[in-house]
Amino acid sequence: MIRSLAAAALLCLAAASPALAGDAQAGRTKANTCRPCHGADGIATNPGAPHLAAQPHVYLVEQLKNFRSGKRTDPVMTVIARPLTDEDIDDLASWYSSVAIEAKTP
Ligand code: HEC
Numbered sequence: 196m197i198r199s200l201a202a203a204a205l206l207c208l209a210a211a212s213p214a215l216a217g218d219a220q221a222g223r224t225k226a227n228t229c230r231p232c233h234g235a236d237g238i239a240t241n242p243g244a245p246h247l248a249a250q251p252h253v254y255l256v257e258q259l260k261n262f263r264s265g266k267r268t269d270p271v272m273t274v275i276a277r278p279l280t281d282e283d284i285d286d287l288a289s290w291y292s293s294v295a296i297e298a299k300t301p
Contacts, residue, residue, distance in 0.1 A: 222290030
């Protein structure tokens with residue numbers, strides 16, 4: 196019992212560890228293919244593409260997995276997401292969620 200509690204606590208710690216939440220620098224490199232639409236730092240340069248900068252990691256992972264599985268479809272993103280591994284998705288999400296943005300109201 197005590198042992199399983201300790202294991203559960205360790206799992207929680209591991210889940211909260213940034214090292215296991217993807218590698219932002221690896222994601223930055225992998226994001227080269229995303230640049231033409233989503234911009235170098237996730238601020239989209241293509242008016243048809245959404246900004247990805249500072250989106251929550253969990254949201255980005257979910258959307259990319261949804262595109263990959265076909266749960267969410269888009270002529271471009273369905274093709275882009277299909278070859279991505281779980282690790283790619285984790286790294287890409289870590290990169291875009293690590294970009295800080297500032298909102299300025301007019
Ligand atoms: C040719 C343009 C293009 C490229 C390249 C591209 N995307 Fe996209 N992306 C889009 C468009 C357009 C959408 C909006 C799709 C929709 O309307 O559902 C989108 C949506 C997304 C979303 C969902 C965002 C949201 O707000 O829900 C994510 C996440 C995403 N792209 C990640 C990526 C990643 C990561 C790459 C590179 C591996 C990439 N995209 C490459 C055009 C592109």
